[in-house]
Amino acid sequence: MHKLLDIFIKPFQGDNFVWIEIIIITAISATSWLYFYSLPVGVEANHFFWPLLGPLLIALRYGFAKGFICTLSMTAVLVSIMKDGGMLPLFPFSLIIGTFFAVMIAGEFRDHWQRSIDKYGIEHKHMLQQLTSFTKNYHLLKVSHDQLELRNAGQPASLRAEINSLQRIALQYSERRLAHIGEPLLALFAHVGGIHVAGIYKVTNNEVETQPDAVLGDSHTLNINDCMLQDMLASKKLLSPVTFHAQHESCYQLCIPLVDTAGVLQAVVLAESVKFFLLTPANVVLLSLIADNAADLLSDELLTPVLAAHQDELFMRYVQRAHYNSREYALDSSLIIFHDRTGSNQHELQALTNHRRGSDVYWTYQPPNQALCLMVLLPLTTATDSQQYIIRMQQILFNALGEHCNDIDIIGPFSFDDGKHGIDSIIKIWGPNNDRMLVPSCANS
Secondary structure, eight states: OHHHHOOOOOSSSSHHHHHHHHHHHHHHHHHHHHHTTOOOOHHTTTTTGGGGGHHHHHHHHOOOOHHHHHHHHHHHHHHHHHHHTTTTGOOOOOOOOHHHHHHHHHHHHHHHHHHHHHHHHHHHHHHHHHHHHHHHHHHHHHHHHEEEHTTTGHHHHHHHHHHHHHHHHHOOOSSSSSHHHHHHHHHHHHHOOOOEEEEEEETTTTTOOOSSSSSESSSSOOOTTTTHHHHHHOSSBBBTTTTTTOSSOOSSSEEEEEEEETSOOOEEEEEEEEEEOOOOOHHHHHHHHHHHHHHTTTOOTTTTSSSTOOOHHHHHHHHHHHHHHHHOOOOEEEEEEEEEESSSHHHHHHHGGGGGGOOOOOEEEEOTTTTTEEEEETTTHHHHHHHHHHHHHHHHHHHHGGGGGGEEEEEEEEEEEOOHHHHHHHHHOOOOOOOSSSSSSHOOO
């Protein structure tokens, strides 16, 4: 039934078919008029006016203009035939006028309906275009999100969390730390740099031990005479085929030194197989940064999280490392000073060290002619995260001291992104011994 209605109602698209249809309908309507209305008047009144259907159908299918043309053509054919037959005085004007009115009303209705359909059709196409655009943008956003997750290891917060997890492992063992943090460290290198096959070896007095502490993948071997390995031991810098140029080929694609803050080579990572598309300059920088921080975890001296007053030079080594990270890797760190103005809150100030986070460095000291101070270095921490840390410390001090929490001044945070001289000036002012605070290694960094 629906297909039959479509045949009668849905118009043709081509103009040639339209005009052929109008001619055929006009001929049929004129013929039916002559056939039905050649009867006596009394019989005519009992019949439906069938010639009306033809122009009415054209008006509903094609609108006012073509319906009017069809009616006008039918009228012209009828007038011509009646004139030739001498019956023109009997021409039914009332029926013709009624037909014109019916066709014009139907045609106008069809045109209005078609304009509404066209309007909604345009809006529908626009919505489809918007939906297509939204779908494309959604997939682009999803791809960007996936890529962002892949690069997430390079973000300071994520990197800090990984280093903190390594530090928690290192603090549990006083001996053979490399054997315990070796596997998670290699897994982190694999995630960042796409390393497939590698081994990590302890270095003693610049000599690589032959037995690996951890191995990633299969078929890893140590070639102690490898040219890239020997060059890395001499320069203490990360080397890859891009940065290493020699006459002899190396069996390694990455040689990563683990050099601590004191400049001691603690271990090396030797990788035979690496995904080259992940070996970008940014990822190489991350590998160096991870290696430097992991090296500190292998030193008993540098692993101490809370420093005593006489360990000012060690604290400055950490400051020097933070300067280096800011300058070379564009990774910010922060410095905060807690000063007990009254000198009566020494216990509460030292209790803050119980709330240290991962790789934070706490140094308790007493400046000349001043009360006790606590200097806190927050590596790989932005100014925003430092503010959140200060809010947490303020709440801890308020819970311990109540209204007297204001007796402890919180100075900072000072960002390492603001420049070296600002941090050094603060340390020089608040340091317990101004002559020893700015050690030459730090001043030249």
